[in-house]
Amino acid sequence: MGQHRTVATTFASAVGERIGASLAGVDAELARRYPGDPGTRQPVHTVYVPADVFAADTLRFWGGRALAALDEHAPDAASLAAVLGLPASLAGPVHDRVRAKLEREPVEDLRIDFEDGYGPRPDDEEDAAAARAARLVAAMYEDGTAAPxxxxxxxxMEAAVRDRGIRTLDIFLTGLMEAGGLPEGLLLTLPKVTYAEQVAAMAELAGEFEKARGLEPGRIRFEIQIETTQAILGADGRSTVARMIDAAGGRATSLHYGTFDYSASCGVGAAHQSPDHPVADHAKAVMQVAAAGTGVRVSDGSTNVLPVGPTSQVHAAWRLHHGLVRRSLTRAYYQGWDMHPGHLPTRYAAVYAFYREGLEGAAARLDAYVNGSGGDILDEPATARALSGHLLRGLDCGAVDAEEVTALTGLSRDGLEGLAGRVG
Structure with a gap:
C-alpha cells in the first residue's frame, strides 16, 4: 500500500512524439480557424437608419418614440404581459427593465445606412453624408451619447456600386481618424456578398487603411451580410459562407441574415418573406454551423410588419415581433435587426423574459456542476460553457444583475467567463 507501481505500456516515447509532430499543422490550423468565443459583448439587435436621416439625437428620438408607444399601448406590467403572454411572475420585472432600458440605452447597435436605406445619390451628396456621419459618430463617442x-x-462590392462604396468607407474612416481615431465600438457592414473574393477585397481595403494610418493590423473588422443564395451555396456546390469567413482573414465579426433580399432571391413571395420561413431557417442553419467555434457571431434578420396605427394593430405587430425574437433566441440567434422604434419594447421584452425565465434553472445547474453537488441532470463541460454563456448574455443586455447571478451561483463575472471559455 502506498508504494508507487510502474504501469506497463507498449508504445515507445518516440511514437507519441512522431504523432505529435505529424499533427502540429492541424493543431495550428485548429487554433487559427476556431479560436472560440471572442469574449466581448454581443448587441441584442442592430438598428438601421438611412444616412440622410441620421442625426445627433437619433438615439434619443428612437428611445422617446419607443417609450411613447409603450405608454400608449401597454402602460403597465399587466397590460404588456397580456399582450405578449408573459407569465405573471415575469410581468413586473420585464416591464420595469424594458422602461429603464429605453430611457438609458434604447439602441445597442446603430448602423448608418448608405445602401438600401439610402439608395443612389449624386457623389457630392453621398460624400457630404459620409463626412457628416463620421463627425456625428465621433462627437457622440466623445460626449458619451453614442450607442455601445x-x-x-x-x-x-458589385461592379455597379463598388467604387462608390469604397469611397464612402474611406471618407467615413478618414473622418473618424481626423476627429481623434476609430472608436472601440466601431462596426462596419459589407452587404450583398456573393463570392468570398468580395470579402477578401474588403479585408484588403481594411489592411490598406491600417497601413496608411499607422493602425495596428487587424484593427478594422466588419460584418458580412448574407442576402444572396450564392452566399450559402456556391455554383461548385460548396458552402460559400465558410469560405467567406476564411477570406476575411480574421476580420469578420459576424454574419447577418438579410430576410428580404435572401427570401426574394429564393423566389419567396412578398407576403411570405419572414425570418421564420423555411428558406430562412435553412440559410441560418448553414450560417450557424459555418461560424461555430470561429469567433464569428450570427444575427437574425427583421420583420417589416411595423407596430403603428390603432392599439389593436400595434398589439398584433408586437405579438408577431415578440414571437419571432423568442424563436430566434431559442435557436441560438441572440441578435437581430429592428426596423422601427416601436419594435424596441418587444425586442427587450422578449430578450429579458428569455434570460429571466431561465435564470434560476441555469444557475442551479451551474452551481451543481461547479460544486459537484449532483441533481437530476448530469451536465458536461460543454453544457457548463453554454450555461455560463447564457448568464453572461443576460448580464450584458441588462436582463439580470450581477448580484442576482452571484447569489445564485457563487460565481463572479470572471468565474463565469472562465467556464464559458471566453478568450477576450
Whole structure:
C-alpha cells in the first residue's frame, strides 16, 4: 500500500512524439480557424437608419418614440404581459427593465445606412453624408451619447456600386481618424456578398487603411451580410459562407441574415418573406454551423410588419415581433435587426423574459456542476460553457444583475467567463 507501481505500456516515447509532430499543422490550423468565443459583448439587435436621416439625437428620438408607444399601448406590467403572454411572475420585472432600458440605452447597435436605406445619390451628396456621419459618430463617442456599437453599412462590392462604396468607407474612416481615431465600438457592414473574393477585397481595403494610418493590423473588422443564395451555396456546390469567413482573414465579426433580399432571391413571395420561413431557417442553419467555434457571431434578420396605427394593430405587430425574437433566441440567434422604434419594447421584452425565465434553472445547474453537488441532470463541460454563456448574455443586455447571478451561483463575472471559455 502506498508504494508507487510502474504501469506497463507498449508504445515507445518516440511514437507519441512522431504523432505529435505529424499533427502540429492541424493543431495550428485548429487554433487559427476556431479560436472560440471572442469574449466581448454581443448587441441584442442592430438598428438601421438611412444616412440622410441620421442625426445627433437619433438615439434619443428612437428611445422617446419607443417609450411613447409603450405608454400608449401597454402602460403597465399587466397590460404588456397580456399582450405578449408573459407569465405573471415575469410581468413586473420585464416591464420595469424594458422602461429603464429605453430611457438609458434604447439602441445597442446603430448602423448608418448608405445602401438600401439610402439608395443612389449624386457623389457630392453621398460624400457630404459620409463626412457628416463620421463627425456625428465621433462627437457622440466623445460626449458619451453614442450607442455601445455604431458604424456604417456601405454599398456592396458589385461592379455597379463598388467604387462608390469604397469611397464612402474611406471618407467615413478618414473622418473618424481626423476627429481623434476609430472608436472601440466601431462596426462596419459589407452587404450583398456573393463570392468570398468580395470579402477578401474588403479585408484588403481594411489592411490598406491600417497601413496608411499607422493602425495596428487587424484593427478594422466588419460584418458580412448574407442576402444572396450564392452566399450559402456556391455554383461548385460548396458552402460559400465558410469560405467567406476564411477570406476575411480574421476580420469578420459576424454574419447577418438579410430576410428580404435572401427570401426574394429564393423566389419567396412578398407576403411570405419572414425570418421564420423555411428558406430562412435553412440559410441560418448553414450560417450557424459555418461560424461555430470561429469567433464569428450570427444575427437574425427583421420583420417589416411595423407596430403603428390603432392599439389593436400595434398589439398584433408586437405579438408577431415578440414571437419571432423568442424563436430566434431559442435557436441560438441572440441578435437581430429592428426596423422601427416601436419594435424596441418587444425586442427587450422578449430578450429579458428569455434570460429571466431561465435564470434560476441555469444557475442551479451551474452551481451543481461547479460544486459537484449532483441533481437530476448530469451536465458536461460543454453544457457548463453554454450555461455560463447564457448568464453572461443576460448580464450584458441588462436582463439580470450581477448580484442576482452571484447569489445564485457563487460565481463572479470572471468565474463565469472562465467556464464559458471566453478568450477576450
Amino acid at each position: 456599437f455604431m458604424g456604417i453599412r456601405m454599398k456592396c
